[in-house]
Every structure is written in C-alpha cells, then in structure tokens.
Amino acid sequence: MSRLPVFARGLCDDAAVFPPGLAPLADAVPAHREHRAGSYGELVGPLVLAAPALAELGTLIGDGDRLDLAVTAPAGPDQVTAAVEQARALPVDIVAFEVAVPAEMTVPDFVGALGRACAAAPGATVYVEVPRDERRPEVIAAIAASGHKAKFRTGGVKAELYPDERELAAAIAAVVEANVPFKATAGLHHALRNTDPKTGFEQHGFLNLLLATDAALGGAGEADLVGVLSERDGDTVAAAVRGLGDERAAAARRAFVSFGTCSITEPLDELVELALVPESVRSGEGVTA
Secondary structure (H helix, E strand, C coil), X not given: XXXXXXXXXXXXXXXXXXXXXXXXXXXXXXXXXXXXXXXXXXXXEEEEEEHHHHHHHHHHCCCCCCEEEEEEECCCHHHHHHHXXXXXXXXXXXXXXXXXXXXXXXXXXXXXXXXXXXXXXXCCEEEEECCCCCCHHXXXXXXXXXXXXXXXXXXXXXXXHCCCHHHHHHHHHHHHHHCCCEEEECCCCECCCEECCCCCCEECEHHHHHHXXXXXHCCCCHHHHHHHHHCCCHHHHHXXXXXXXXXXXXXXXXXXXXXXXXXXXXXXXXXXXXCCCCHHHHHCCCCCC
8 A cells, every 4th residue: 555645646757867956867867766666656757858868878777677768858849759769779668758849830730740759659648848928828729639738847947937826827727627637847846835045036836736736626716726826834735735635636636747856855855844745655664575
C-alpha cells in the first residue's frame, strides 16, 4: 500500500538539468535513479531532458538500466522526429514529449506536423506548450481536438516569465473547461505562493495550483481561482489539501498531471513540513525490501 497521499503520487517530474538547478547530466541520471528507488519514489515522474541531450546520454546508461524520459522540444515538431530516431539506439522509453509552438508556424500547420512527428512514438503522451499570447485560445482548442495535453510555463529566470495570478487563473479555467489536462514547469520552487527573498520574484505554489484546479473542476470562476492562487498561509493551504479526500484529489491530478522541478527533495521536504506527507516517507523508516 502506498504511503504517499493520492495528491502527491507522480507529482514531481525530475527536471534537474534545467535552470536554476542546471545539474550536469552525468550527475542527474544517477540521482534520478536514486530518487525513483527511494522510499519516496512514487512522488517522482520521468527525467526531463531537452531533445539535444539525448546525444550525451548513451555513455551514461547501460542496456539493463532503462530510463523513462520526458523530452522537451522547444524548437517544435522537427525535434520530436530527431529525438525518436536517437532514442531507438538507447535503453530509454520516451513516455512524454513537451513541444513548443514555433512563432513562425500557424496552429493548423503545427498540429499537422506534430501528428506526423509523434506517429513514430505512439505510446508517448504529448504536451503542447501553450503560448502566453493571443494564440492561447486557438492552441487550447487544437489540443482538445487532437487529444494532446497542455503545458504551462509558470516562471523562469526573469520576473516577466512569471504569469500573475489572473493570467494563470484564466489559463487553468480555459483548459479545465476544454477538458484538457495540463502540466506546469518552471518557477514552482515552493508548495505555497511566495516572494523569493533573493530575486523578489512573485512565485506560484504547486499546492496552490492543485487547489485552483480542484476549484475550477468544481465550477469556480476566475476571480475565485485568483484567490486560491494568492493564498500564502501554510495552515490554510494544507487544510484545504487534506480536505480534498482521495476522490477529489485524484480528479484534480487527472487535470493537473505534474510539474517539473529541478529539485525533488525540496518539494518533499515542504510536504513533510506541512504534515501532508509522513516523515517516514522522507526518511525511509519502516521500509522493507
């Protein structure tokens, strides 16, 4: 029986090689294996790599050590095609692609090219990165029609890369209404909404996203979602997460699939500190082979 609550299972995709962590691939691969094999392994999703990194992967893994990968394709569908070809020579399973819409491509052209590229990897889940501009409604509609999932950027290395609460609330409301599951990436360094003391960036909390998704599924309007995304009190957020119960938590996680994080242990530590995950999961106490 899992010792992780429903809301936490598979929540954290391992994006250790991306900013601000920027772990060398030679360190990220064995660390990912340790995370997946640890007492909190159910928290951890696939290792996230940019498509060009596949060229470096061959010397780091053996034939008996298959890796589950989520591969990002920031240049668009052509990178998916190249990644599928490279992966054939490696002991890896590409379980997901995360594909950006090139600025020069129309949405119909992108969808057509993506379909052709992904035909060679039929088992992979496809996440389309939704642009933060006027194309968003068209892209979400195209994702819904194609059966793909959405990806939202929730931060980055500059303040302007963080959508504010209203923008993110509108995005969540849009995909929930369209019945499009989504993942989030970048900037989700903490469980709660916060102001980073070093940079001054206003950062979203991954638990706030979870609760906002649940609220949207329950019919809440965008103004209500803004309130959920703005909440900074740990006791309030933790109580709301506990109040979801297994059924609502599972529904919220079907809609909010996961988020990419350059640290696995930091989200785990915060969940333990909020008393949402048992300390024994972090410590491994009581785990038997």
